[in-house]
Amino acid sequence: MSPRRRDAEGTATARAGRRAELLAVAAEVFASRGYSATTVREVADAAGILGGSLYYHFDSKESMADEILSTFLDDMWTSYDRVLAAGLGARETLAAVVAESFRCIDAHRPAVVLYQNESKHLATSPRFAYLLDSHRRFEEMWLGLLERGVREGVLRADLDRPLVYRFIRDTVWVAAGWYRPGGRLTAGEIAKQYLAMVLEGIQAHPPTP
Amino acid sequence: MSPRRRDAEGTATARAGRRAELLAVAAEVFASRGYSATTVREVADAAGILGGSLYYHFDSKESMADEILSTFLDDMWTSYDRVLAAGLGARETLAAVVAESFRCIDAHRPAVVLYQNESKHLATSPRFAYLLDSHRRFEEMWLGLLERGVREGVLRADLDRPLVYRFIRDTVWVAAGWYRPGGRLTAGEIAKQYLAMVLEGIQAHPPTP
DNA sequence: CATTCTTTCTAACAACTGTTTGGTAGAGTA
């Protein structure tokens, strides 16, 4: 590593660090006020700089959303792929995927909220085509997992599969809307209880005589 | 009824009818493109008139959202109150409330989507204070219902009550995001399966020997 | 027919939007 190269790397990582900071701020503002209701001046305000200064770091407001969402989705799918490759049974895979989802909510809360609220509108732009890809992949994964669960005898066969898919998908991700890191319940505890509800239901089990 | 009064009523209802038409259009556009991303010109376009013409019927863009949301909430609470006053057991009440919710989604889909996506942001304005009231009332109703369910022995006692509340609330209402009237499943069928999932879980029940 | 009333159009407005340009303070380097 020549000193020249170390410098270049140093400034590059410093720059990337600042980008990450600004993106974190932007994600927070986007999530709380809504993407299109948020002005770049509001994002800049929250970051302590002026509106135009954001354009030193980013091409456009859209590119901020782009980077926020793709970073989150990359991390999510990396986690998912690891789980899916572990060769677990359907029930254990399902549990692990749900747990990973809540870990993602914990780690990327504003990005998840942004994804939930705006992905449908953003996806109409070709730039955000990867949102549709992710959506399809998501559906494929869950439908496959549910079918496997039924085949393995661990999931009920009398329910409409696409409906169960939407049920689980929505159930898990909307939690980003109210979840607060450092709150009463940890992401892990929430995941556990959610799993219990989804798998066993909230009904009291009649005592087996 | 004097002819004079009949005329006045006639024009009044005609006017109200036109308002309702325009509100239905506005709700659809708000729901599909997002409230703040929607321009009044887009709403007017969808209604076949020009942007400024909307202001003959409505004070502002905000007042359209206001009327859309309050109409929906009024209908919803009327239904809920009827159910709650019926004096049913906790389990039956829960089932009826869920069913009513899906009927509301069926009848007010765009309004529900609007409510889901924007109520959090809109509620910061004093004009939309009733959204917070509704939210509180909703929480109160569900927490009470869940507690009663546990007391009556029909619901599990080992789950975190506020978590179960959010679980049910979110689970039910997000369906507005993908539900399409006239689709493969009716609102009633979806309600039935949702209830089955929430109450009994999606896990296969081991055959009782 | 003339008149009134309802609904829409035309044409603008001020404010705000995302974005660009050129300048500048300050740290790092030689």
Place this chain on the structure above:
DNA sequence: TACTCTACCAAACAGTTGTTAGAAAGAATG
């Protein structure tokens, strides 16, 4: 010290936004 580079500011830009005022088309009414 002189130079360079990074990160920001200051000020503007063109387009869009919600909204308004006055005119006009057309139906209803007398």
